[in-house]
Amino acid sequence: MRTHLCGLIDESLIGQDVTLCGWVNTLRLQSHVAFVDLRDHEGLAQVVIERENDAAFAVAGELGYEFVVKVTGQVRKRLSANDKLRTGTVEVLADKVEILNAARDLPFALHESPNEDLRMTYRYLDMRRPEMQKMMRTRTALVRALRRYLDAAGFQDIETPILTKATPEGARDYLVPSRVHPGQFYALPQSPQLFKQILMMAGFDRYYQIARCFRDEDLRADRQPEFTQLDLEFAFVEERDVQDFVENLIRHVFREVREVELDAVFPRMTYEEAMRRFGSDKPDLRIPLELVDIADAVKHVEFKVFSGPANDPAGRVAALRVPGAAELSRKDIDGLTEYAAKYGAKGLAWLKVDDLAKGRDGINSPVAKFLDDAALAQVLTLTGAGTGDIVFFGAGAWKTVTDFMGALRIRLGRDRGMVENSWKPLWVTDFPMFEYDEEEKRFVALHHPFTAPKVDDIAELRANAGVAVSRGYDMVLNGNEIGGGSIRIHRPEMQSAVFDLLGIGEAEAEAKFGFLLKALRLGAPPHGGLAFGIDRIAALMAGTESIRDVIAFPKTTSAQDLMTDAPSQVSEPQLKELHVRVAAAEPAKA
Amino acid sequence: MRTHLCGLIDESLIGQDVTLCGWVNTLRLQSHVAFVDLRDHEGLAQVVIERENDAAFAVAGELGYEFVVKVTGQVRKRLSANDKLRTGTVEVLADKVEILNAARDLPFALHESPNEDLRMTYRYLDMRRPEMQKMMRTRTALVRALRRYLDAAGFQDIETPILTKATPEGARDYLVPSRVHPGQFYALPQSPQLFKQILMMAGFDRYYQIARCFRDEDLRADRQPEFTQLDLEFAFVEERDVQDFVENLIRHVFREVREVELDAVFPRMTYEEAMRRFGSDKPDLRIPLELVDIADAVKHVEFKVFSGPANDPAGRVAALRVPGAAELSRKDIDGLTEYAAKYGAKGLAWLKVDDLAKGRDGINSPVAKFLDDAALAQVLTLTGAGTGDIVFFGAGAWKTVTDFMGALRIRLGRDRGMVENSWKPLWVTDFPMFEYDEEEKRFVALHHPFTAPKVDDIAELRANAGVAVSRGYDMVLNGNEIGGGSIRIHRPEMQSAVFDLLGIGEAEAEAKFGFLLKALRLGAPPHGGLAFGIDRIAALMAGTESIRDVIAFPKTTSAQDLMTDAPSQVSEPQLKELHVRVAAAEPAKA
Structure with missing residues (x-):
């Protein structure tokens, strides 16, 4: 239907006849000539239609933005080259112009930035925009690079079911009623967690899958009801085997897709250290601000707001120094106080160092007066x-x-332009x-109930469950948890003990996870793995805040597809x- | 955890210490020595544990089949090599043996062929069998080869939603109730058909996806509620563009995965010819038998069973010659008659040629007497x-x-060993x-309602709808439809006309396919594509009749997952x- 792609014509074709197909990107009709910029996924080509060519010029008169046309003509050198265009030194002098399809009453022009609802409703228009094309290509490139690396490393890509059993892993399940088994339901998987563990017990050794996962949660801006993860599992491994491998994997894809060389060795930090220094289990290390514990300095002061928590083993007194920010106004500080309040702060004490040399006189702070000289000096x-x-x-x-000081750290880092570009x-x-x-009034699993504890001894785990540490690990990038995993429990006795500690009784464990317990008793190898959030990594790589920019057909925060109008009513x-029947709506509670 | 894989140790390692992990495949305990064949995904290694090594020998005494163990020891040359084993010239003299996990009360041994329910319930044991490992690897290799080829050809791998709108394409939808929108439902996609068309309208040009699809049908042996297809779509193409490309694709994957060189040019046949010559729209060309129309020969005979249909434009009189099969007994023929009856045959006339030279006297047939000499001669x-x-x-x-003669052709071809190995x-x-x-009392679409007709003219299509031919095409391999596709309708007027001919009124079309009609009016390019059935192609390549052998966790014919016990009841x-509520069971109709 076409001989060349619009965005790829160049001077080597001068004098040749070409046929191009594409969308009318721009259109300038003059009395004796018409200029059409024709667009395909590779870019733009300028087409010139001269009045002498009656038939073609007549067609030009019918064209509008986003019409689909087919043009045959000769490539020639452009009189004045357009530097901004890859094809800017050439143009096509049209011989024949054919309208393949019209486009009338466009809801928005492609160079506009319409609101997101409109973008979603007319997603096919939205995705024609070059920036969307580019972001979607970044995602494709990411997934391709991941697959290549894993294929070469001997991983097997194995599909696991979408129609599966409800396995509570924290979030609500999407359910699917069964026609064949009245009153019974499938659940859509929140992750292929148990299937991938079973695959290790089935002798597959190394598995991966780009897996669709489903969570019926109240959506925040960066969540989708269905999302994609790269799911990995390894048999006969320990933590470092998994971590070293996936570090290399991530370095590889950043090199391939973004030409970025990540750290040769990723820093490592315990959960405790991350919370203490950055107030987050996914610290954004691009921000050069750190929390400092000052409990020791204020234990003895009269000021109960400080000394109370400082003397309480379950309390914390933390300080965050922001260099050069003494200039913050009262109003700025009020704004920050309000922000911290969202994360649970009851107030926000502060201290400005107007002139360190002047000692206490150089300090401007509503709380300085509560600190004796020793305390003040120690805090400084x-x-x-x-x-x-x-x-x-x-x-x-x-x-x-920890939470509100961590949130404050991020907010100040951003507000004050302290986020490193790295x-x-x-x-x-x-x-x-x-x-x-x-x-x-019970324990819940921080990762999931199949994560192995560091201790091998069941009695020891039971005795110290409150402070037990797991064999879980997260990969964090620029403040995002992009991957999480663990070494799994492979001994049936330990799995039963953990279920028990989580308040999952024997009968419930058997009903929900009977197949897992059975499999663990029939020759389960030690195993572990990890899952990466593909949507988030793609968004990071594409340089967008929103994962919706790297999902072809995302849903709104109320879980709707505005284009197809799903969900919708179905017939009786x-x-x-x-x-099943739709339950009558119940009156809202008073 | 291990230094080498069991199946990969060889003579180059003689004298070296290795650590292996794997499953106990076989075990021979003798008074002074124990032999363990240790298995991992790469194969077997023989481990020798001598009595002098007290600790290791004690552990050997505890072992059973399918225990998971870790063995450290020295590789040495075997006294008598085992030719059947890749590692058969070496063995490992155990220094240390550690049980990583036990396996007790195995429901079946791995060398057995248990019934399929047992295989599904203990899928992790079933999949440890080397033949299952091999078949699953064939599937992985197929998918990998497909992706490589498509990536290199500039296709973009784009994910489409699983939670989507009910779009009736023939089969029943699986539905998912919405929590946020009471009384509304998502549907799981029967295919990404409309989304891939929308992607073409979004300017993606060439798209593919290994897509999960869902159909809530009554399952036959070779169907699954969820199945996988390779979904492809191309913008600005005609039939031959798609066909030529995917022919090369399929040739490539057979070469890569099976080292088979398929025909340089695939034969082409119209639907009419396939039905006429082979009684099937997916003819198995490995069977050298063909139907022959003999209406002209029997139009004039008295025998109404033949002359009736022969003179009816809606009738057919067909013959199937089976060379060398005059030996078939009366009982054989009765069996075949019964078989044909399942496909609608009211009886099965036959004619044996005992000796052609003897003319009518050499013919053995209950119907020959109804045929005059001319008719008989012409039939012969x-x-x-x-x-x-x-x-x-x-x-x-x-x-x-056509149907029962086609079925008979296949049956006879198989029974008589006439299926070519090709x-x-x-x-x-x-x-x-x-x-x-x-x-x-209405038209239904043979492919789907988005398939373009050969005629461009709407009035012409309306006038001759009953005999209109579509721009659809199927790829058939050895009697299986492995791929199907078409050029799609890209003009909104034609799509509306086809909906109308299918009895889909304007209001219904708008409610169900409004987004498609809207998209067609906003610059839709000509486009077409195809979908391949991955499960079936993988089964063909793996040399198994059952697609369940190339699906890690398949469901039974009553759509159950016997391992996890899905579907199951959920809480109120x-x-x-x-x-939603579960509807009370209604009494069965009398």
């Missing part, structure tokens, strides 16, 4: 605060202080095995066949 | 029947005769655009959140 020493700096303080329960990967390790859920007979 | 000439051959006859409605691909083209559904609160 510990934080390293100098003239022109501001120090923020957080005091209270350990987790709350790639900062790291490993976070030694996660707690369990978190105590105060509401449910369809539901009857599936043995 | 048309079928080419000679001494020792049998000819079967089918007479009646065109479709019925690969016979072909294209079937020129499918009818519509089939008339007698029950629903879960259903309540999804705004």
Whole structure:
């Protein structure tokens, strides 16, 4: 249908006849000549249609933006080259112009930035925009580079089911009623976790899959009801085997796709260190700000807001120095206080060092008066605060202080342009095995219930469950958890003990995970692995904040596909066949 | 955890210490020595444990089949080599033996062929069998070869949604209730058909995806509720562009994966010819038998069973000669008659040529007496029947005769060992655009409603809808439809006309396919593509009849996963959140 692609014609074709197909990107009709920029996925070509060519010129008069046309003509040198265009030194003098399809009443022009609902409704128009084409290509390139590397390393790409059993791994399942088995349901997988473990028990040794996963969660801006992960699993490995391998994998894809050379060795940090220094288990190391614990300095002060938590083993008093930020206004600080409040802060104490040389007189702070000279001096020493700096303080329960001070660190780093333009990967390790859920009064798994603890001894785990550390690990990049994994439990007794500690009784464990327990008793090898969030890595690589820019047909935050209008109502007979009925809406609670 | 893989140790390692991990494949305990064949995904290694090594020998005493063990020891030359084993010239003299996991009360031994339910329930054991490992590897290799080729050809691998809108394409949808939108449902895609068309309208030019598809059908042995297809689409193409490309693709993967060189040019056959000569739209060309139309020869005979259909434009009288099969017994023929009856035959006339030279006296047939000499001679000439051959006859409605004679052809070809051991691909083209559904009294689409007709003129299509031919095409291999595709409708007026002819009214078209019609009006390029059935191609390549051998976790014919026990009941609160209730079972109709 075409001999060449629009974006690829060049001077080597001068004098040759070519046939191009594409979309009308721009159109200039003059009395004696028409100029059409024709666009395909490779780029633009200028087409010239002269009045002498009656038939073609008549067609030109009918054209509009985004019409699909086929043009045959001769390539010639352009009188004045357009440097901005790859094809800018040539043009096609049209011999024949044919409209393959019209485009009328465009809801928006391609060079506009319409609102996101409009983009989603007319996704086919939105994706024609060169920036969308480029971002989607980045994703394709990422997935291709991942596959290549894994194929070469002897991994087997194996598909696991989408229609599967409800296995509670934290989030809500999407359910699918069975027609053949009335009253029974499939669940869409939250991840292929158990299937990949079973594959290791089936002797596959090294497995991967670009796997679709589903979580029926209330969506935040960066979540989708269905998302894609690179799922990996290895038999007969320990932590470092997995980590070293995937570090090389990630370095490889950044090199291939972005021509970026990541650190030769990724830094490693325990969960405890990450929370202490950065107030986050996914620290953004591009921001050169750190939390400092000052409890020792303020244990003895009268000021209970500080000394209370400083003397409480479950408390924390942390300081965050921001260099050169003494210039922050009262209003700025009020804004930050409000922001920290969202993360649980009851207030935000601060201290500006107007002039370090002047001692206490050079300090501007509502809380300085509560600190004796020794305490003040120690705080200044510990934080390293100098003239022109501001120090923020957080005091209270350990987790709350850590969270809001971590959030504040990110916010200040961004607001003050302190985010380095670089790639900062790291490993976070030694996660707690369990978190105590105060509401449910029981332990919950920090990773998932199949993560192995560091201790091999079951009695020891039971005795110290509250402080037990798991064999889980996360890969973090620029403040995003891009991958998470663990060494799994491979002994049936340990798996049963962990279920028990999580409050999953024997009967429940058997009903939900019976097949896993059975498989563990029939020759399960030690194994471990990891899953990468493809949408997020693609977005990072494509340089966009939104994963929706690297998903062809994403859903809105209310889980709708605006283009096809899904979900939608279905017919009564369809539901009857599936043995379900829509439940009458219940009145909202008062 | 290991230094080498069991199946890869060789004489170059003699004298070296190695550590192997694997499963106990076989075990021979003697008074002074124990032999363990240790298995991993690469194969077997013989481990020798001598009594002098007290600790190791004690562990050997505890071992059983399928235990997972770690062995450290020295590689040495074997006294008597085992030719059947890749590692048969060496063995490992164990220094240390460690049990990593036990395997007790195995439901079956790996060398057994347990029934399929048992295989599915303990899929992790079943898949450890070397033949399953090999078949699954063939699938992996197929998918990898497909991707490589398509990546190199500039196709973009783009994921389309799994949670989507119900789009009736023939089969029943699996539905997913929405929690956020009470009373509304997503559907799992029967194929990414509309999304891939939209991608062409979005300017992607060439797309592929290894896509999971879902059909809630009553399952036959070779169907699965979820299956995998290679989905391809091209912008700005015509039939031959697609066909030539995918022919090369399929040739490439057979060469890569099976070292088989397929025909340099695949034969091409219209739907009409395939039905006429082979009684099937997916003819198995490995069987050298053909149907012959003999209506002209029997139009004038008294025998109404033949002359009736012979004179009816909607009838067919077909003959099938089977060389050398005059030896078939009455019982054999009764069996074949019963078989043909399943496909609609009311009876099966036959004619044996005992001795052609003897004329009518050399013919043994219950129907010969109804044929005058001219008719008999013509039948013999048309079928080419000679001494020792049998000819079967089918007479009646065109479709019925074609179906049962086609089925008979396959059955006889198999029974009589006439299936060539070869690969016979072909294209079937020129499918009818519509089939008339007698029950629903309306046209239904033979491919799907988005397939373009050969005629461009809407009035012409409307006038001759019953005989209109589509731009669809199937790739057939050894009697299997392995791929099907078409050039799609890209003009909105034509799409509306086809919907109309299919009895899909304007309101329904708008509700179900409004987004497609809208997209067609906003600059849709001509486009077409194809989808390959990956499960079937993998099964063919792996040399198995059952697609379940190339699916890691297949479902039974009643759509159950016996390993995880899905589908299963879910809790009331879960259903309540999804705004559905299980409908009370209704009493079966009398």
